[in-house]
Ligand SMILES: NC(=O)C1=CN([C@@H]2O[C@H](COP(=O)(O)OP(=O)(O)OC[C@H]3O[C@@H](n4cnc5c(N)ncnc54)[C@H](OP(=O)(O)O)[C@@H]3O)[C@@H](O)[C@H]2O)C=CC1
């Protein structure tokens with residue numbers, strides 16, 4: 102320790118903070134820790150084993166600040182929203198002007214933008230993904246803020262991050278709230294990927310009548326192919342798990358109402374502000390909302406009868422291929438959203454770099470990300486679905502996605518994310534769609550005008566009282 106002082110501080114020893122503090126200490130950095138509930142700090146350090154030698158437990162914010170070598174860097178790992186503002190407000194008066202606060206929790210990136218603008222000292226917003234296991238042994242880290250501030254802690258971030266070969270999955274992706282924005286989109290993709298897997302799980306369970314161990318075997322087999330990913334791997338583990346209390350398959354004992362802390366909802370709301378379509382992600386957020394309406398769903402079942410029927414017209418290969426197509430479309434929507442936000446905010450987030458950061462450590466890590474990074478690198482500005490490698494994969498697999506969505510609909514299995522992914526794919530390959538009718542309707546009831554195929558703007562239909570007068574000359 103430098104003059105007996107720690108290199109960095111960390112506030113919030115919950116699931117993520119405790120794991121991150123242990124990771125930091127394990128990588129050789131002394132870390133001073135503080136938690137709102139003091140007993141948690143005491144127990145954490147008491148249980149830290151050899152790592153305790155590189156930890157300084159503190160019981161007041163003043164003691165925490167005194168324990169860190171200046172210029173200080175302090176990580177916050179507390180819930181998003183007011184707790185972060187409160188913590189900053191309590192901490193900042195105790196700090197020197199050049200001390201750095203790093204919010205490593207999930208934050209709404211607009212709040213991070215605001216905190217950067219309001220900050221009276223250095224501030225970074227850093228997205229950390231990987232859950233407890235990732236935080237402990239190597240998460241993906243998406244930094245946002247001033248490069249000079251990032252440089253002060255870069256060695257720690259690179260050391261604690263997951264690695265893909267020799268490459269650390271940690272980087273400063275952009276200014277202000279860019280790191281939290283990228284983490285938010287990561288979580289949006291996470292929602293959509295999880296929902297698609299859950300939809301296929303429903304078909305295997307209710308449609309095929311398979312048992313949980315057999316479903317776990319299917320997921321485990323898929324985890325050896327193109328779908329290889331953390332989410333498929335843990336889906337297998339979850340399907341195989343037994344409930345400790347009853348000995349029953351755990352999945353039969355978990356109430357089917359999905360929780361959410363806000364990142365998926367933020368992604369969906371932001372996409373609407375940007376007018377950038379991410380329908381599979383939005384559908385996944387809606388599906389969580391629907392899942393929470395248990396009592397209403399039960400009343401619906403009593404009134405109309407249970408929807409999902411047994412059917413055996415889909416083999417496992419078709420389901421796997423549908424998930425491959427669906428997965429590509431989830432990520433494609435996420436990357437398009439990052440590109441759109443860059444344009445709106447004047448940010449320059451490097452999409453291939455984001456794909457590389459997500460290859461290890463994070464929840465959406467998947468073997469496909471290597472090819473995604475290469476595709477985005479080779480075709481800058483292109484939607485992932487139109488890059489040659491993924492376009493070919495979609496050509497090979499969209500038929501399977503179509504069959505799964507169609508058969509599921511025929512047999513009463515809701516597949517909102519898979520269906521939305523397919524509708525996006527079809528809409529995005531339809532040069533002349535159906536919006537002409539909407540423009541005609543808008544003009545009919547509101548004289549909103551439309552653009553004519555001859556290039557004239559603000560034309561009206563024959564229902565307009567006055568003769569349509571072009572406001573602009575034809576485009577040449
Ligand atoms: N769990 C996960 O998989 C991931 C979580 N995150 C993000 O990391 C952050 C922390 O999450 P997680 O560790 O799961 O949460 P936990 O609920 O496990 O821990 C929360 C921590 O914050 C402290 N805390 C809560 N409210 C306040 C407050 N008002 N003021 C000060 N401290 C407070 C708690 O202290 P006390 O002991 O006193 O209650 C506790 O140490 C969140 O932003 C979350 O979204 C990011 C990636 C993954």
Ligand SMILES: O=C(CO)[C@H](O)[C@H](O)COP(=O)(O)O
Pocket residue numbers: 207230231232288291360361362363364365464
């Ligand atoms: O950031 C995470 C993973 O990447 C957190 O686990 C987050 O809580 C997941 O979101 P939700 O709770 O809404 O499912």
